[in-house]
Amino acid sequence: MDLIMGMNSGSSFDGIDVVLAETEISEDGFPKPPRFLCGGSYEWPEEVRKIVTDSFENKVDMVGLNRLNYICGAVFAEKAAQFMKENDINPLDVKVLGLDTQTIYQEQPDHKAISEMSDEEKSDWPGRWLSKKYPAGTQMGDTSVIANLTNIDTVTHFRPADHTFGGSAAPLMPYLDYVLFRDLDHPTMTLNIGGIANLHVACSDRSKMLGFDTGPGNVVSNYMCRALFGVEYDKDGMIAAKGKVNEKMLDYFMHHPFFERPVPRSGWIADYSPEYINSTIEKFNYLHKEDILATACAFTASAIVRSMYDNVPASVIEATKKLYCSGGGVKNPQIMKELKARMPANIDVTTSAEIGIPPEFKEAIKFATIAYSTIHCIPGNIPAAGHASQYAILGKIALAPRNIAGGADFIR
Numbered sequence: 134m135d136l137i138m139g140m141n142s143g144s145s146f147d148g149i150d151v152v153l154a155e156t157e158i159s160e161d162g163f164p165k166p167p168r169f170l171c172g173g174s175y176e177w178p179e180e181v182r183k184i185v186t187d188s189f190e191n192k193v194d195m196v197g198l199n200r201l202n203y204i205c206g207a208v209f210a211e212k213a214a215q216f217m218k219e220n221d222i223n224p225l226d227v228k229v230l231g232l233d234t235q236t237i238y239q240e241q242p243d244h245k246a247i248s249e250m251s252d253e254e255k256s257d258w259p260g261r262w263l264s265k266k267y268p269a270g271t272q273m274g275d276t277s278v279i280a281n282l283t284n285i286d287t288v289t290h291f292r293p294a295d296h297t298f299g300g301s302a303a304p305l306m307p308y309l310d311y312v313l314f315r316d317l318d319h320p321t322m323t324l325n326i327g328g329i330a331n332l333h334v335a336c337s338d339r340s341k342m343l344g345f346d347t348g349p350g351n352v353v354s355n356y357m358c359r360a361l362f363g364v365e366y367d368k369d370g371m372i373a374a375k376g377k378v379n380e381k382m383l384d385y386f387m388h389h390p391f392f393e394r395p396v397p398r399s400g401w402i403a404d405y406s407p408e409y410i411n412s413t414i415e416k417f418n419y420l421h422k423e424d425i426l427a428t429a430c431a432f433t434a435s436a437i438v439r440s441m442y443d444n445v446p447a448s449v450i451e452a453t454k455k456l457y458c459s460g461g462g463v464k465n466p467q468i469m470k471e472l473k474a475r476m477p478a479n480i481d482v483t484t485s486a487e488i489g490i491p492p493e494f495k496e497a498i499k500f501a502t503i504a505y506s507t508i509h510c511i512p513g514n515i516p517a518a519g520h521a522s523q524y525a526i527l528g529k530i531a532l533a534p535r536n537i538a539g540g541a542d543f544i545r
Contacts, residue, residue: 136222137167138285139501140209140232142177144402145328145351145461146185147366149175149209151216152497153227158509166313167502171220172494175212181205185273188237189402198273205235206278213283225535230285231504231528232497233292234274239303239401241394242268244520247299268296268399270303280531288504288528295514300521303331303399307344307515308506309499310335313488322445322453323485325496326350326462329400330437333518334449344518345396345444348389348436350462352405354429360414361422370430370467376423378431378471385413386432387439396444397520427467434471450477459485459495503527 134155141150151174154167177185184201187193193201209232217224246266254260261267272290280287292302306325314321314335321335330350334343354373355366367373391404417425441450456476462468463484473482484492503513512524 135228135505136170136226137501137505138213138227138230139497139499139504140213140230141497141500142209142235143327143496144236145355146177146182146189146235147328147351147355147461149177149212150494150497151175151213152494152501153216153220153222154498154501156502156505163315163511164312164502164505164509167498169490169494169498172491172497173216173219174493175215178208181208185235185237188273190407202273202275203278205273206275207282209234209274210279210282213279213285224284224533227285229501229504229508230279230283230287231500231502231507232274232279232287232289233305233500234272234289236270236272239270239399240265240268241399242266242296242299242301242520244299244301244395244397267299268301270296276529276531280533284533284535286508286533286536287531288507289531290529291500291503291513291527294525294527295519295521298516298521298523298525300514300516300519300525301397301399302514302519302521304333304344304346305503305513305527306331306496306499307333307335307342307518308513309495309502311339311342311515312502319452320449321457322449322455322480323457323459324437326433326458326460326468327496328352328355328402330433330460330462332437332441332445334445339515340517342515342517343396343445344515345398345440346400347440348391348400349405349429349433350460351433351465352402353410353432354426354465354468356405356407356410357414357426357429360411361425367426367465367467370465370470372423373426373430373465373467376421376425376427379417379420379424379428382413382417382420382425382428383431383435385416386428387435392436392439392443396440397518430465430467431471433462433468434475437472438475451479453480455481455483455487457483457485457488459490459492461493463492
């Protein structure tokens with residue numbers, strides 16, 4: 134078995150998760166379901182956090198972004214090294230480290246426009262992006278900085294390969310779900326509630342899989358916690374539990390233009406920007422603050438269920454017995470309570486802990502698994518879910534100093 138490490142810092146930007154797992158290539162050519170060994174969570178340095186949050190709002194110039202790319206790489210390497218020290222892990226024993234680094238910007242593909250492009254138009258490669266039809270995104274964290282500081286072969290930036298073929302590359306969870314559930318004879322539904330929430334249907338036949346963002350995960354409720362209560366998040370959902378869902382406000386939320394976009398679709402913090410949330414708070418400022426937060430939690434749950442009914446075949450919904458949830462949102466009892474209340478009666482809402490993966494670490498395990506697939510030249514995208522025109526090997530690889538020919542003597 135090979136040891137693999139993964140890291141994640143998502144759109145909620147509430148910390149860096151690091152995991153160690155083990156896997157190996159199975160007889161069918163894909164990795165075996167990874168076995169979680171240990172994990173840890175770490176804070177971003179406050180000085181760096183400020184620059185990253187400014188970059189979300191396009192407040193950092195090109196010089197600043199250039200330096201931020203190196204800074205983020207150093208932060209990721211530092212937290213990986215801290216994790217290995219705390220868990221007595223020798224970097225030379227780790228086969229690969231996988232992380233998508235920190236997304237600061239993301240554009241949607243125009244799937245309809247891409248489907249209508251002629252072969253001649255698609256053969257104009259620069260035109261794919263000059264036309265703004267193909268997707269694009271920016272992640273901060275230089276691959277070589279991470280590989281050289283940790284001394285582990287590192288794979289990052291998984292999305293551009295899928296973008297090249299018109300895929301949304303978000304969510305990326307369907308690949309891990311395929312690895313986990315490909316031997317089952319029935320579809321399996323999973324949900325990840327990060328800053329943005331995404332729903333997935335895994336099948337042994339990859340051509341029947343689905344994956345799409347449903348709307349906000351924690352992004353709205355976390356911002357409201359800061360704006361209304363001066364805290365980073367609602368620990369254990371205790372504040373929202375004191376409130377009551379306001380149906381008028383919930384109806385307003387559910388008319389967000391995000392729902393008009395066809396799947397596969399990717400949400401981003403720009404969809405639920407400070408301006409949007411602040412204007413919503415102002416519109417409903419006659420409500421108790423706790424009611425506003427409770428309604429934000431109901432919005433997350435309602436968006437998930439609506440997106441499921443709108444986009445998952447009824448036969449799959451009816452055949453589903455469990456929904457395996459992961460991400461930071463599962464720690465919010467109010468979100469989970471609202472989700473369970475709205476879910477079809479035949480579906481038991483549970484977490485990925487039931488299959489041996491701590492919910493808070495599933496995304497980091499996903500990146501470790503994709504990275505392991507990349508170094509074995511296994512495609513890590515699911516075209517049926519993201520609508521890429523073909524399979525692709527995801528990520529950028531940087532080799533660690535331990536690979537230098539001649540070894541330590543040469544380095545010295």
